[in-house]
Amino acid sequence: MxxxxxxxxxxxxxxxxxxxxxxxxxxxxxxxxxxxxxxxxxxxxxxxxxxxxxxxxxxxxxxxxxxxxxxxxxxMAAPDGTLHPLQQAFVDRGAIQCGFCTPGMVLVAHAFLLKQPHPTRDEIRKAIHGNLCRCTGYQQIIDAIEEAAAHYRGAPAPAQEARL
Ligand code: FES
Ligand code: FES
Structure with missing residues (x-):
């Protein structure tokens, strides 16, 4: 297959x-x-x-x-290691603590922002409701997704899809 x-x-x-x-x-x-x-x-x-x-x-x-x-x-990141803007927003906003939930959070947020590049904070909360963060860093995660939304408006940065 x-x-x-x-x-x-x-x-x-x-x-x-x-x-x-x-x-x-x-x-x-x-x-x-x-x-x-x-x-x-x-x-x-x-x-x-x-x-x-x-x-x-x-x-x-x-x-x-x-x-x-x-x-x-x-x-998500470019082959040279440059982070996708959404990943960078997670870093910039301190949305990563232990990092265990982060890959799933970023991908859920990516799927959400592709559909809704003008999200409210409440919509962001609902979008990530199925992803648990034991470090309880939700505030910063929501901040990061809200900030990254700008990159999905008009000319969204595509996932690089370049690595296996
Ligand atoms: S490891 Fe798959 S949902 Fe928890
Ligand atoms: S950053 Fe530790 S579980 Fe989310």
Whole structure:
């Protein structure tokens, strides 16, 4: 079956298709941004985007994303390491503490801002409601998403999708 991960196509066997998606990304492709924290689809730490929609992948198999476009946090920054403006806003606003929730938060926010580049703070809160931050840094996370929204208005910075 065919996968498209961060802009690159790859072909995998049916047996690989049965693997847990988060295990495949982390252990086979070394894409370790997505975290497996709860393993039951409850916390959002494992969130990636599939066709620009957030998906919690601790409860998914590789075959579930065959034929779809997958974006992980590794696909957001440019190949030279330059952060996407949304990632930079998280850094600038101090929205990262332990960082465990951050990849999922950034990707959920990216999907949200692609659809709603003029968000209210309440809309941002609702957009990230499925992603838990144990460090309780929500205020700074909302600040970062609100600030980054400017980059999605008019000429949104695309995810770079350049790394595997
Ligand atoms: S690790 Fe997947 S939702 Fe918590
Ligand atoms: S920054 Fe630690 S869980 Fe969110």
């Amino acid at each position: 065919r996968l498209n991960i961060n802009g690159r196509d790859l072909e995998v066997s049916d047996s690989v298709g049965e693997k847990k998606l988060i295990t495949f990304l982390r252990e086979d492709l070394d894409l370790t941004g997505a975290k497996n924290a709860c393993d039951i689809g409850a916390c959002g730490a494992c969130t990636i985007l599939v066709d620009d929609e957030p998906v919690k992948i601790c409860i998914k198999r590789v075959k579930d994303v065959a034929g779809h476009r997958v974006l992980t946090i590794e696909g």
